[in-house]
Amino acid sequence: MPRLTKLPLKLKLPLIMVALTGVFLVTVSLLVYSMAERSIRENAFAAQKIEAKSGAQALAFLIKAARSDVSSLAGQPAVFRAISNFERVIGMVEEDDPVAYLKQIYAAGNPNAADKREELTDAGDGSYYNQSHVTYHPTFLQSLRLNGYQDLYLITPAGQVVYSVKKQDDFLTSVQEAPDSGLAQVFQAALETEVGTVAVADFAPYGHSPDAVAFMAAPVLAKNGKTAGVIAIQLGTAGVVQALTSNLSGGTHQNIFVVSSDGVARSPSSVEGLFPVLQQMPDTPQIQAVALREAAQLEGVPSSLGERAIAQVMPLELPGLDWSLVLETDEHAAFAVVGRIRLIAAGMIGAALLAAIGVSWLAARSVTRPIHALREATNALADADYNLEIQGLARGDELGDLARSLDTFRGKLKEADEAAAREVVAARHTEAVVESMSAALSELQRGNLACDIQAPFDGHYETLRENFNRSLERLRSSMAEVVGAAENVGRFSEEQRGAATEMAHRTESQAATLEETAGAIRELTGGIRDTADRAGRMDETMRGARSEAEQSTDVVTSAVAAMDQIQEASAEISKIINMIDDIAFQTNLLALNAGVEAARAGPAGAGFAVVASEVRALAQRASNAAGQIKGLTSASEEHVSNGVAMVGRAGDALTSIIDQVSAVSGLVTEIADGVRAQSEGLEKIDGAMHQLDSMTQQNAAMSEEAAAASQLLQNESQSLTDIVGRFDLGSGYVSAGAGFAAEPQLLSA
Incomplete structure (x- = not known):
């Protein structure tokens, strides 16, 4: 392979142009690809973070609304009157076992299905309990439907559930029968807490419900300031999942759920069938971040989806609930655009290289041919041959400028030869002027200020x-x-x-x-x-x-x-x-x-x-x-x-x-x-x-x-x-002090 410096310009220039073009295209393509990949990754993480934050805000709004509603209901006089009336009228039922009678009327003997028992407002038995039920049940039923509660309870200070909206198995029972249940816990906490404070029990198994439920409760005060009872609500996981997925758009490629710091899922997976509520989650990096109550953005972690995923961990500030939100997105689905961009970039680089080779070869030939012509014209001028025709004068590019400059240079060479002859004649005139000026300056050096030059000079001298x-x-x-x-x-x-x-x-x-x-x-x-x-x-x-x-x-x-x-x-x-x-x-x-x-x-x-x-x-x-x-x-x-x-x-x-x-x-x-x-x-x-x-x-x-x-x-x-006094000023200037006069000396050239 010959050395590059020995190659002719018609080969060297195309090779250099192709190499530079290829390096430029590859570099630019790689930079664009890396920037695009980084941008896509950042956008994916940013979109995931926005979705996680939206889910967290929706869940926080749900919990806050429930707490606010419970606190508001506890402060209403109608709730105090409802607890007092229900507690009083139970004893006024003219039956041997009033509790069994009321359970038969409103639960077991309810004409509606088991999941529709709340539709019964007026049992029609003429009892005082039925009169109170007709008065208060529509209000509590409306509150339950508006807020999506599982159930709503009125509990006396002794712990007896005197009213519930759904009339399930816990209706007219005592919360003390299951002291470890969430309802018993919030009831006891509500009796011991201050007015306006809402007690919360996290999702846990409940004997009267097939699914895990959570409870909230607040104390209800009488007019004399004493506790007249407790109002409590039951929350299901469906509302939590709905709040978390309200702004989720990933379908089965995304899973969002909440986990407590002990690693237990407090909501089921948003993708149906992955895991239920209260399941112990595996020890993955996102669950470790949940245990530390730290916000995290993770990549390439194992997920509940069965694939590598990117994950967002966001601790939630919910009073009484130790929850952190986890959002997992399948990594392949999140970064699918990156693979397509990689293939497109490779194809564009190959096509650009082929196009660059052809264009560079044609461009190099269009440059090298005029250069050869200019080289011949330059050699002729070096031999003093001013009659050779210079090609490329009509070109509009730099080679045309070079040809025109060479033509101008040829004209100036001709003029220089003619001016050389004229310079010989001018040199003789210059020598005479120099001699006259030298003589006058010599006189001036001696102090003679009357040494004017009388003989005229030639030309511009x-x-x-x-x-x-x-x-x-x-x-x-x-x-x-x-x-x-x-x-x-x-x-x-x-x-x-x-x-x-x-x-x-x-x-x-x-x-x-x-x-x-x-x-x-x-x-x-x-x-x-x-x-x-x-x-x-x-x-x-x-x-x-x-x-x-x-x-x-x-x-x-x-x-x-x-x-x-x-x-x-x-x-x-x-x-x-x-x-x-x-x-x-x-x-x-x-x-x-x-x-x-x-x-x-x-x-x-x-x-x-x-x-x-x-x-x-x-x-x-x-x-x-x-x-x-x-x-x-x-x-x-x-x-x-x-x-x-x-x-x-x-x-x-x-x-x-x-x-x-x-x-x-x-x-x-x-x-x-x-x-x-x-x-x-x-x-x-x-x-x-x-x-x-x-x-x-x-x-x-x-x-x-x-x-x-x-x-x-x-x-x-x-x-x-x-x-x-040392200067000779001539006859026209006489010093009064020194008393001297000088005659002017006239020099002729």
Whole structure:
């Protein structure tokens, strides 16, 4: 197989086009197929999810409507009256066994079929129960038919079913007979729940029904707020299946049902015969998701349909019911469109490849043949053969553009050869112009501004000569104006330098005066600041004196209180001494009486007389000592009284001193505040003087700088005049400052 680079273009180009077209078609087809497949899968899952959500909403609406209806019926006075009346009239039936009689009338002896017993409204037996039945039965029958219930019950608080719409085997029985049944469970829950709450029992076997049923119940209250009974309804699986399949369109390829978290089916399959209600479901991924109460979207899972399927798992939020919805769709039916698209895409790719091969071959030949012709024309132009006919000039494509471009190129080659001869003649004229311009520029380099070119140039070079001469004329005029301006600058700078020098002298004098004034204000500010400091210290001293005086007043007050306490103690001591004096006096009297009695006793009382004499002597001494202590105490009381009076006068004097010290302290404080305010004002003035002094010093420096700048400007003006004097402006331009003139030099080419 030859290398691709060695193949001729007539073979290489078709092969490349076919390869590119095939790759493009295959790539695009695969992309379109993958996008279509993904879109179909997404649409299938989205449609399944919508159907599952519709079924969930319909089921939630069914359960919510049933709960709402039960709660509404429980709150109606007619239901309370119906329970009360039915309970009361059962006992009024004039039969030995009223319950058996009523069951015979409305159930066993009902003229309608077993599944049509509710059609009997009036039994015609004239009993009070029949009158109540005629009154309330049409209302409950209508509610049952409107909502699709299996049955409706009125139950007394004792648990007796006093009324049911369908009159099945549980009519006039006690719910306590089957305590594990759903009806018994919701009855007991309703008795224990709050008003407005509905008790729910999930689908389970019921002894009085061949199928699994669910129950809802709510308490019925009397006017006094006590529970008068329970109203309950029975739900069948048919209503649940109908709600789930209301928006289902898959036929036997789809199955929808509800499952509790324990994996038990709470509704039969929507496809008839797959599995009944209450069947334990196999441990598939969708049932595992139900056990976890998780929403899931699964693909390729085993299903109850017996095929691989896609499945939707959607937990339901239904109070009292632990349900999750499961929707299974056969995978082959859901993705049948994908297989058809795959076959269509393969066929389209094959047909497109065959068409691409033919079209590419024809297109390549239509391109390669003109290229060969253009190659021959290009080789002829390379050999300087301008007479060869170029083919393809009438084509409207890129090859035609190339042929026309080649034809244009041939014309330009001819023109280039003719222009080469003309360029030789023009080169000689250009050389003469260059020589004239070089000579004039040399003169201009030496400073000669009068070097105009007088000899005219050939052709368009004449414009160059005229422009050069006009430029010289304008340059001479500008240089003359510069000379005059330089002289004016020198004169004005001299005047400015004099004014700046004089201003600098005046500014320096002003700065010296401001500096002296600022120094005087600074000294005055310092003196006032010291005065303010001394006034402040004096104020602090007066405050201290006042504080000490106030403390002395407290001490005097304490001393007066202590003197009063001493005086009171002295008075108490005086009382005690008086008591001791009285005791001594009484002891003396007793001793005297004892002496008298001892004398009467004679010798037998001699010893007692001696003792009485001693006691009398001791009493006398105690009386004398008490009298001395009393005298001392009286003197001490007088001294204490004098001390109290003196301390009081000292306290009054200290109070007067404190008032005077307070007044002086206030005056000193006011003086200190005033001096401090004056000090702050002078400090501001001092700061302003400092700022003014600094600005004056700066103005003086700027004046000196302006004088120096004027001197420099004058020097620069002189230098500018010297520089301009180097140029020769010709006879028509004379410098007034430099006094020179130059004759113009005329150059001829």
